[in-house]
Amino acid sequence: MDLTLSKAHQDIQHKAREFVDQVLVNYELECEVNDGLSRESLETINQAVMGWELNALNHSKENGGQGYSIFEQMLVDEQLGRVTGAIWDTVFRPSYPMKNATPAQKEEYLIPTCQGRRRDCYAITEADAGSDPTQCLTRADRIDGGYRINGEKWFVTVGDVADYILVHAHVDGDPANPAVFFVDKNLPGVELKRTPLYTHHFCYKHPEYIFNNVEVGADKLLGKEGQGYELTKDWFVEARLGIAARCIGGATRALEDANEFAANRIQFGQPIRNFQAIEFMLADMAVEIMAAKSMLYRVCAEIDAGQDRKLNHAKVAAVKLYCSEMVGRVCDKAVQILGGRGYMRENAVERLWRDTRVDRIWEGTSEIQRVIIGGQIKKRGLEIYTGW
Numbered sequence: 039m040d041l042t043l044s045k046a047h048q049d050i051q052h053k054a055r056e057f058v059d060q061v062l063v064n065y066e067l068e069c070e071v072n073d074g075l076s077r078e079s080l081e082t083i084n085q086a087v088m089g090w091e092l093n094a095l096n097h098s099k100e101n102g103g104q105g106y107s108i109f110e111q112m113l114v115d116e117q118l119g120r121v122t123g124a125i126w127d128t129v130f131r132p133s134y135p136m137k138n139a140t141p142a143q144k145e146e147y148l149i150p151t152c153q154g155r156r157r158d159c160y161a162i163t164e165a166d167a168g169s170d171p172t173q174c175l176t177r178a179d180r181i182d183g184g185y186r187i188n189g190e191k192w193f194v195t196v197g198d199v200a201d202y203i204l205v206h207a208h209v210d211g212d213p214a215n216p217a218v219f220f221v222d223k224n225l226p227g228v229e230l231k232r233t234p235l236y237t238h239h240f241c242y243k244h245p246e247y248i249f250n251n252v253e254v255g256a257d258k259l260l261g262k263e264g265q266g267y268e269l270t271k272d273w274f275v276e277a278r279l280g281i282a283a284r285c286i287g288g289a290t291r292a293l294e295d296a297n298e299f300a301a302n303r304i305q306f307g308q309p310i311r312n313f314q315a316i317e318f319m320l321a322d323m324a325v326e327i328m329a330a331k332s333m334l335y336r337v338c339a340e341i342d343a344g345q346d347r348k349l350n351h352a353k354v355a356a357v358k359l360y361c362s363e364m365v366g367r368v369c370d371k372a373v374q375i376l377g378g379r380g381y382m383r384e385n386a387v388e389r390l391w392r393d394t395r396v397d398r399i400w401e402g403t404s405e406i407q408r409v410i411i412g413g414q415i416k417k418r419g420l421e422i423y424t425g426w
């Protein structure tokens with residue numbers, strides 16, 4: 039078994055790192071101070087993403103993307119996770135379920151989105167439908183030639199700049215008939231409700247939207263009626279791996295900063311790394327990252343090798359759970375090693391510590407990942423995780 043990265047993989051890793059260091063990192067403090075980035079900054083980054091050919095890594099070249107494998111995407115995500123303020127999200131990746139778009143939908147939505155001319159966002163969560171999306175109250179009632187959508191969506195990430203929303207709704211209010219619709223934001227009845235503030239400073243917002251008798255044609259249905267959860271599950275696999283990879287990148291940067299600080303900070307006449315309390319924290323951080331990375335790389339390689347879709351879902355839950363909890367532990371130690379400086383927003387470890395808290399919540403909380411893993415153990419036996 040050859041576990042070394044190929045030259046092509048190293049080139050991808052290197053390019054992503056260069057992009058982070060030369061482009062994205064320059065926007066971190068703007069994002070922190072202004073709780074977001076200006077339209078001009080976002081446009082400049084958008085052009086850079088296109089210029090560096092990092093757009094739509096997850097979609098085929100035929101559809102205007104870069105056609106990266108899961109493993110290759112993960113190598114990029116890992117580097118993107120180094121940047122604070124979620125500026126990684128400017129390296130746009132149109133929602134994966136859009137690969138099921140019809141040729142006309144590809145022309146109208148997917149291709150321009152892959153080319154940075156349009157932007158999507160994905161709205162599932164509602165006030166009473168979070169971990170349990172079957173409680174979704176947004177409905178799409180069949181009308182002549184299409185659907186009439188009514189409901190309210192929360193936490194719509196990128197909803198401020200996106201020009202269309204992929205809306206998860208129940209056809210005729212029937213939870214057994216979930217579906218996803220392309221909804222242009224400028225349609226009559228699409229209303230911005232409010233834009234709450236969050237713990238992190240994110241380069242985009244997470245607004246809430248109301249859909250008030252929004253009429254869409256039958257051609258706006260993505261995939262088929264009844265496919266809503268299947269499409270969303272595909273999105274979860276990709277999104278959870280992205281989170282896991284970024285957690286590793288964020289943890290690595292936090293460790294590098296803590297390691298450097300520990301070497302240079304003198305107290306009691308010597309570098310603080312000479313104190314075993316500090317050295318042991320650095321050791322634990324390094325081991326945690328090594329373990330997380332081994333897990334992530336192997337699962338991504340298995341997915342690219344054509345592993346069964348159900349096993350992907352089961353294993354990705356474990357990877358997301360471990361990596362998101364790992365980054366919390368690592369960043370917390372990094373803050374501790376930097377002492378008072380670790381609590382200053384101008385230092386990356388403070389921002390990483392704050393930014394990565396959400397990774398245990400979105401795309402399925404840690405509890406929900408455990409529910410998935412526990413269910414898989416019951417159904418398939420422990421071997422899926424331990425006989426690996």
Ligand SMILES: Cc1cc2nc3c(=O)[nH]c(=O)nc-3n(C[C@H](O)[C@H](O)[C@H](O)COP(=O)(O)OP(=O)(O)OC[C@H]3O[C@@H](n4cnc5c(N)ncnc54)[C@H](O)[C@@H]3O)c2cc1C
Pocket residue numbers: 160161162163167168169170192193194195196236244396399400401402403404405406409
């Ligand atoms: C910054 C941010 C951005 C987001 N972006 C998007 C987006 O773009 N699109 C979108 O659709 N959603 C988005 N979300 C929503 C996110 O996916 C949900 O917040 C998440 O799924 C949890 O749902 P909830 O907040 O309703 O919590 P709840 O489901 O109400 O959970 C509350 C608590 O109960 C626990 N819990 C619930 N059920 C169980 C169970 N069966 N067993 C054990 N514990 C349980 C949870 O783990 C949690 O601790 C975003 C959220 C945030 C914070």
